[in-house]
Amino acid sequence: MxxxxxxxxxxxxxxxxxxxxxxxxxxxxxxxxxxxxxxxxxxxxxxxxxxxxxxxxxxxxxxxxxxxxxxxxxxxxxxxxxxxxxxxxxxxxxxxxxxxxxxxxxxxxxxxxxxxxxxxxPKRPRAEGLEHYERLDQVRYQADAAADWHGRRILIQGGTAQAVAAAVAAAQTAAGVDLVHRKDEFELLPHHAEPFRQLRQAGRIRCRIPYTVNALGGTDAQLKWAKLKGYGTADVTVETDLFLPLLGFxxxxxxxxxxxxxxxxxxxxxxxxxxxxxxxxxxxxxxxxxxxxxxxxxxxxxxxxxxxxxxxxxxxxxxxxxxxxxxxxxxxxxxxxxxxxxxxxxxxx
Ligand SMILES: Cc1cc2nc3c(=O)[nH]c(=O)nc-3n(C[C@H](O)[C@H](O)[C@H](O)COP(=O)(O)OP(=O)(O)OC[C@H]3O[C@@H](n4cnc5c(N)ncnc54)[C@H](O)[C@@H]3O)c2cc1C
The missing domain is CATH 3.50.50.60 (FAD/NAD(P)-binding domain)
Known part of the structure; x- marks a missing residue:
């Protein structure tokens, strides 16, 4: 009760x-x-x-x-x-x-x-394979503060303050962090501005601009890659095992x-x-x-x-x-x- x-x-x-x-x-x-x-x-x-x-x-x-x-x-x-x-x-x-x-x-x-x-x-992106990996909890719409990023390859999409906060947090322990956004403009909480700049400069947050995620793939049980569609740039494929689309609400x-x-x-x-x-x-x-x-x-x-x-x-x-x-x-x-x-x-x- x-x-x-x-x-x-x-x-x-x-x-x-x-x-x-x-x-x-x-x-x-x-x-x-x-x-x-x-x-x-x-x-x-x-x-x-x-x-x-x-x-x-x-x-x-x-x-x-x-x-x-x-x-x-x-x-x-x-x-x-x-x-x-x-x-x-x-x-x-x-x-x-x-x-x-x-x-x-x-x-x-x-x-x-x-x-x-x-x-x-949360806004959902339009990406092939999204629903399958959502069901496996390998696509998440929230960056859990207590999340264990250790050794994982994290793919984040969005220019929101949530996306930047997640990238900064993940970059401390993750094996790699890719941040995909259409343009080089991000919402920044004041205390994230400097760490974000530094992590980006050091290559620990890899900004993929101007791109959008348009397909996810891997095995039946595990997300392994995402295809990024470029705007005026060639498409690329990146390795990932956790996708966080943080596109706002x-x-x-x-x-x-x-x-x-x-x-x-x-x-x-x-x-x-x-x-x-x-x-x-x-x-x-x-x-x-x-x-x-x-x-x-x-x-x-x-x-x-x-x-x-x-x-x-x-x-x-x-x-x-x-x-x-x-x-x-x-x-x-x-x-x-x-x-x-x-x-x-x-x-x-
Ligand atoms: C860009 C922007 C700038 C603004 N700047 C100012 C400003 O400078 N000064 C000012 O006074 N106001 C400002 N506002 C307006 C201000 O944000 C709103 O007046 C205020 O947020 C309203 O508060 P609220 O608690 O009524 O509703 P909200 O802030 O909209 O919160 C409502 C909550 O209810 C939840 N909810 C709704 N339905 C359900 C449901 N069925 N089940 C569970 N949860 C539900 C929603 O998820 C949401 O979290 C601004 C608004 C915007 C968009």
Whole structure:
């Protein structure tokens, strides 16, 4: 049986991550589920290397750093995260929501939909043989931080910050790293710029420009080579035993369209006084929330998380007065200090 969950948050962008904090401030436990393999929503998927200038208190902040700070701020409230899982079903019965992914089902009295512009999924290249080696786990869309690159020949495709980060990490121990991209332009997180330049110069990251991967081959059980198609240059074949296409992510509303929500232009109409949707106990915040005067900005999503948490409190602790809203009055934050009483059970089913 799982630990109690009061609130299930669908979406781990800035609005969803701040919702974890706001829920915790009012004594509610959160489970957050996101289709992306990592936290951060649009900030992680579309612009981790960009500076943001309109987050209060930060003259400027790197998108990736803002995500890390949001995670650190929520940590005291013991959140549970499930990355890389898309929520496919959402059903209400007996006063509780049931949320379903390919991995299981979870229940809670309150759901907060912080799904932005839809579920992110990695972009797949068009390469012959791709599906076969995907099934063998020799094509991966995520560079696992703890991956063992030792002695392997790694082929990476893309100009994204994820592609550069993977190349820099793999070059420490791999037998070879080829980085394939159409042009000599890469998204770079500041701390990767210098190592990338040096590793490239030393030939430990071999940039294949301007190329794209158009076929994979080897034996039935093992990827051994990739054919690179040149743009105005001759095609070449490179040896590899692990292919990482890190081409970025695309978003799609997907299953949300089937959840009987009043969707208009990809957003759900809510009451801005509570952020509750026409369905009780279902809140919508961030880019997916629609009401008169709505602006799709990070700071607005933060504010909506605070509003939703204050309202959702009534469902989790009925008959209990909303506690003080000032974190500065509570002192060091943790769930033990902010929880008014034990909430009812929520069970993984
Ligand atoms: C290039 C660019 C620059 C920007 N610059 C700024 C800026 O300077 N300042 C500013 O305020 N705003 C900026 N924005 C806008 C800002 O990024 C968005 O307003 C913000 O990301 C919205 O946050 P969110 O949490 O609502 O949604 P998102 O960040 O979109 O996160 C939603 C998450 O929900 C997940 N999800 C969706 N459906 C499902 C499902 N069915 N199951 C599981 N997970 C699901 C997605 O995978 C995603 O990770 C910029 C946007 C872009 C594209």
């Amino acid at each position: 799982d630990k109690d969950t009061d609130v299930i948050i669908i979406g781990g962008g800035p609005a969803g991550l701040h919702m974890v904090f706001q829920a915790g401030l009012y004594g509610m436990r959160s489970l957050l589920i996101d289709a992306l393999p990592q936290p951060g929503g649009q900030l992680a998927a579309l612009y981790p290397d960009k500076l943001i200038y309109d987050v209060p208190g930060f003259p400027s902040v790197l998108a990736q750093e803002l995500i890390e700070r949001l995670l650190a701020q929520a940590e005291a409230f013991e959140p549970r995260y499930r990355w890389g899982e898309r929520v496919d079903t959402l059903n209400f019965a007996d006063g509780r929501w049931t949320v379903g992914t390919a991995q299981g089902q979870w229940r809670a009295p309150v759901v907060v939909l912080a799904a932005g512009i839809g579920a992110f999924a 695309g978003a799609a509303l997907g299953p949300i369209k089937d959840w009987a929500l009043p969707l208009q232009a990809g957003a759900v109409a809510v009451d801005p006084a509570s952020m509750e949707s026409p369905q009780r106990q279902l809140y919508v915040i961030g880019d997916m929330a629609a009401y008169a005067g709505k602006a799709k900005l990070i700071v607005i999503g933060f504010s909506e998380a605070a509003i939703a948490a204050r309202h959702a409190f009534n469902y989790i602790y009925p008959g209990t007065r909303l506690p003080t809203a000032y974190s500065s009055n509570i002192g060091p934050l943790d769930l033990g200090r902010t929880r008014p009483r034990q909430a009812e059970d929520s069970t993984k089913i």
